[in-house]
Amino acid sequence: MPAKRTVLFVSDGTGITVEMLGHSLLTQFEGLEVREITLPFIDSVEKAETECMPRIREALEAGNGVPVVFSTLVNSEARELIRGSGALIFDFFETFIDPLEAGLGIKSNHTIGRSHSSADKQEYKARIEAINFSMAHDDGASHRDLAEADVILVGVSRSGKTPTSLYLAMQFGVKAANYPLIPEDFERKSLPEVLKNYRKKLYGLSIAPERLREIRQERRPDSEYARLSNCRFEVEQAEIMMRQEGIHWINSTTKSIEEIATTILRDIKLQRHVY
Amino acid sequence: MPAKRTVLFVSDGTGITVEMLGHSLLTQFEGLEVREITLPFIDSVEKAETECMPRIREALEAGNGVPVVFSTLVNSEARELIRGSGALIFDFFETFIDPLEAGLGIKSNHTIGRSHSSADKQEYKARIEAINFSMAHDDGASHRDLAEADVILVGVSRSGKTPTSLYLAMQFGVKAANYPLIPEDFERKSLPEVLKNYRKKLYGLSIAPERLREIRQERRPDSEYARLSNCRFEVEQAEIMMRQEGIHWINSTTKSIEEIATTILRDIKLQRHVY
Numbered sequence: 329m330p331a332k333r334t335v336l337f338v339s340d341g342t343g344i345t346v347e348m349l350g351h352s353l354l355t356q357f358e359g360l361e362v363r364e365i366t367l368p369f370i371d372s373v374e375k376a377e378t379e380c381m382p383r384i385r386e387a388l389e390a391g392n393g394v395p396v397v398f399s400t401l402v403n404s405e406a407r408e409l410i411r412g413s414g415a416l417i418f419d420f421f422e423t424f425i426d427p428l429e430a431g432l433g434i435k436s437n438h439t440i441g442r443s444h445s446s447a448d449k450q451e452y453k454a455r456i457e458a459i460n461f462s463m464a465h466d467d468g469a470s471h472r473d474l475a476e477a478d479v480i481l482v483g484v485s486r487s488g489k490t491p492t493s494l495y496l497a498m499q500f501g502v503k504a505a506n507y508p509l510i511p512e513d514f515e516r517k518s519l520p521e522v523l524k525n526y527r528k529k530l531y532g533l534s535i536a537p538e539r540l541r542e543i544r545q546e547r548r549p550d551s552e553y554a555r556l557s558n559c560r561f562e563v564e565q566a567e568i569m570m571r572q573e574g575i576h577w578i579n580s581t582t583k584s585i586e587e588i589a590t591t592i593l594r595d596i597k598l599q600r601h602v603y
Numbered sequence: 604m605p606a607k608r609t610v611l612f613v614s615d616g617t618g619i620t621v622e623m624l625g626h627s628l629l630t631q632f633e634g635l636e637v638r639e640i641t642l643p644f645i646d647s648v649e650k651a652e653t654e655c656m657p658r659i660r661e662a663l664e665a666g667n668g669v670p671v672v673f674s675t676l677v678n679s680e681a682r683e684l685i686r687g688s689g690a691l692i693f694d695f696f697e698t699f700i701d702p703l704e705a706g707l708g709i710k711s712n713h714t715i716g717r718s719h720s721s722a723d724k725q726e727y728k729a730r731i732e733a734i735n736f737s738m739a740h741d742d743g744a745s746h747r748d749l750a751e752a753d754v755i756l757v758g759v760s761r762s763g764k765t766p767t768s769l770y771l772a773m774q775f776g777v778k779a780a781n782y783p784l785i786p787e788d789f790e791r792k793s794l795p796e797v798l799k800n801y802r803k804k805l806y807g808l809s810i811a812p813e814r815l816r817e818i819r820q821e822r823r824p825d826s827e828y829a830r831l832s833n834c835r836f837e838v839e840q841a842e843i844m845m846r847q848e849g850i851h852w853i854n855s856t857t858k859s860i861e862e863i864a865t866t867i868l869r870d871i872k873l874q875r876h877v878y
Binding site for chain 2: 333341342343344345348349352353356357358360368369393394396400402416418420421423424425427428431432434436437438439452453455456459460463466490491494495498499546584585586587589590591594
């Protein structure tokens with residue numbers, strides 16, 4: 329096994345952005361084994377000194393290659409300190425802020441974090457409302473206020489509706505309900521009655537029967553519910569129904585939650601409420 | 604009102620990373636009014652031509668300043684095409700991949716998107732399990748399997764427990780339950796019985812009474828529940844109880860969901876299951 333190289337994500341905020349960008353770059357290096365350390369809220373040179381520098385020194389001494397630091401630090405003193413550490417530094421703020429100032433012809437604030445303006449408050453409210461809505465309308469739990477939904481996801485049990493609804497709400501402030509298609513619907517050969525009023529809001533998720541079987545098997549081992557032949561039947565019937573009803577649907581099998589949610593957002597051309 | 608400058612987020616993946624990084628840079632330019640367009644899944648030069656170029660040309664013709672493109676495109680042809688458009692381009696992939704190759708001494712794959720390896724499948728599973736757990740243990744809904752929780756958030760109604768729990772599950776694969784502290788607990792002057800077995804897992808959220816009042820007022824206008832004096836009383840009692848019980852807590856008033864979740868993750872030194 330190759331030695332693991334240390335990668336540090338250092339941010340004066342949550343570190344979530346710098347982690348995501350760092351990850352997307354690191355996935356380009358197949359076989360690279362890394363040990364990841366995230367250090368959020370490094371908003372002063374003191375914190376850089378006490379919280380980052382020891383971790384970098386430790387990694388240098390471990391001898392598994394020069395540690396890599398992905399950072400986004402507005403504080404230039406903190407940046408300079410880390411730059412002198414001997415690690416390989418990629419600071420996103422520093423890299424882009426100067427060319428962005430030049431291109432826009434405006435000086436930046438060089439301030440840490442988002443301001444908490446009234447626009448933020450509106451976004452926060454929209455986001456919380458969407459999360460509450462999606463929670464209350466998970467798995468067909470409530471028919472109330474379905475007219476307020478931005479989208480209603482349909483599909484067989486365990487096709488990915490719940491995490492997708494929550495992600496749409498959390499990330500984009502979209503009010504996403506979800507409603508299962510179940511064997512009774514297939515026998516009746518028609519959509520659940522309540523959904524017929526909201527045809528334009530429906531969006532389908534399908535899944536490979538083999539993958540569905542795996543997921544259901546974990547949940548209810550050796551049940552009829554998890555049997556491959558049953559999974560095949562349900563998926564086939566659901567796809568027939570969605571086709572007949574003119575419901576746009578995608579296959580979620582090899583997609584991440586982010587990919588499914590983003591595809592839906594693009595397809596339904598939703599007005600998102602959170603940026 | 605100043606004209607709005609067009610900002611495009613262009614990605615061969617979901618665009619979520621590039622949006623987040625672009626936003627964090629743009630918040631540095633106070634007063635800059637932007638119109639944002641996200642174009643995900645631009646994974647070929649054809650899509651760059653048909654989906655991006657018309658939007659850039661349109662923005663150039665609108666005359667509100669040169670449009671800004673934040674992109675992350677592995678496909679170099681697509682990048683070159685957009686580079687020739689006349690927009691101001693910041694491509695994260697291009698900017699960092701060469702220095703990263705040099706620093707690591709490894710060539711990158713130059714491939715689009717994550718590979719769907721077995722490690723990804725494990726992460727996916729952990730993430731879905733955490734989401735299901737957090738949904739099932741929202742607002743004290745279930746006492747079953749609380750021993751499996753990585754963390755149990757406590758606090759008065761509407762202090763931010765639900766969105767934080769879901770975010771911890773979604774982003775970090777953390778099994779986060781949440782349990783409300785209610786007037787009955789304050790009268791009895793003790794924690795809900797079921798929580799006493801899990802003291803080490805408890806983490807508190809508090810909130811400014813004035814902010815709590817605003818949030819509750821939206822939910823149940825002019826109720827006793829939303830009255831400022833009641834909000835003051837509940838917050839005070841909850842803080843007294845958390846202090847007595849030795850529960851670490853933070854104030855959520857001016858924090859985003861991401862900030863609260865990241866702070867909790869740092870404080871409890873959790874083993875996260877998703878990267």
